[in-house]
Amino acid sequence: MTTTDPFALFDAWFAEARASEPNDSNAMALATATPDGRPSLRMVLLKGHGPDGFVFYTNLDSRKGGELAANPQVALLFHWKSLRRQIRIEGPVAPVADSVADAYFATRSRDSQLGAWASDQSRPLESRATFEARFAGMQARFEGRDVPRPPRWSGWRVTPERIEYWQDRAHRLHERTLFVRDGEDWTKGYLYP
Template sequence: MTTDPFALFDAWYAEARASEINDSNAMALATADSAGRPAVRMVLLKGHGPDGFVFYTNQQSRKAGDIAANPQAALLFHWKSLRRQIRIEGPLTPVSDAQADAYFASRGRDSQLGAWASDQSRPLDARETFEARFAEVQARFEGRDVPRPPHWSGYRVTPLRIEFWQDRAHRLHERHLFTRTADGWDEGLLYP
């Protein structure tokens, strides 16, 4: 019987949430532009389940440009203290406006304001410029809710491959690979 990779993810993620000191939901997101040039950065997992793994970003950022040109991604969770990692690969799709609105509304006010003030990934002449823009946005939304900017939303990575890696002594690691099929998942082992 094949293991459910999402149940296994949930178990490992729960352990990480209980033991990791900072940002147990941090994951490396790798994308590539239209020329195939790769880029990787850390983002935060903000939702997950059998339909995929969700993160949010400025739609005018470099990562969003990569995604528009090449909607494939790889994710990596690395929990050093647990000596585990999970690799996920698959296509990216935008989340619904309703889902993006709901998540944006749950963010702290300064994070909401920052989404309006930042031209993410674009050159910045001085920190003071950003701080001045942040102050302008603070004044603009004083006393009222901060709506989600039209250029801010999320993406879902729908996994086609999920690999669970467990550190073992003498580099004799354990690797379980799940590959999506038309009927569910195939499970196998990989050499360390």
Template sequence: MTTDPFALFESWFAEARETEPNDSNAVALATADGNGRPAVRMVLLKGHGPDGFVFYTNQQSRKADDLSANAQAALLFHWKSLRRQIRIEGNVAPVTDAEADAYFATRGRDSQLGAWASDQSRPLDARATFEARFAEMEARFASVDVPRPPHWSGYRVSPLRIEFWQDREHRLHERRLFERSGSGAIGGWSEGLLYP
């Protein structure tokens, strides 16, 4: 019987939350633009389950531009304290407005204001320019809740492949690979091993 990869992810992720000193939900996100030029950066996982893995960003950022041109991505969790990695590859789609609104409402006020003040990934002439824009947003929203900016939302990576990598002595690592064996979100999973 095949192991449920999402239950295994949750088990490993729970351990990481206990052992990692900082940002156990930090994950490397790899994208490629329309010409196939790759880029990778760290983002924070903000939701997960059988429908996929969710992160949020400015939709005018380079990662959003890449995903608009090529709606596929790879994620890599590396938990050094546990000597484990999880690699995820899949298709990407935007979250709903309701999901984005609900998550944005949980962010700290300064983070909400920063989402309005930042032209993420665009050239910045001086730090003072950004700080001035932040101060403008503080004044603009001084007496009201900060709404989600129209250019800020989330993405869900719906996995097609998930690999669980466990470090072993002498580089005799254990690698378990799960691949979606059906179509869409209702497809099942096949499970196998990879040579280290």
């Protein structure tokens, strides 16, 4: 696909990944760093995307939440093995609006909603039984009513400044296309494999 719009290309590749990947085609590696530059990497799920950025959700008190608040620069990586493709995205993050987080939280399964209340994500856990007891406590607390979004659970939007598309080719002669934000526009170029 030839395009100067990195988001149109993302839409096309993401649609193919949704059709071919057996599990979690929206899984992406999220790289953060502490204020002193110590890196951290984990998988998260893409829950929204478009020209305004790429959205994921987490507990704001988790390790990643703390790192995002202290150093709001990230890198994302999508790797679709079945397609032999990957996309790298770099840029700053900012919290999504409360209304956006509320709307997404309302779409989660009830058990996922309760789990967000029960979990002190990234904190030490004495035993699985402790977490299961907390989950049961949340089931009782919200019995018969809607589960609201916890105040320390929200989303982040990555505003891309660089997007690189990598396509596997025979003999390691891979194809790499780089888009770099230039004000409101994008410049497109290529990288040696």
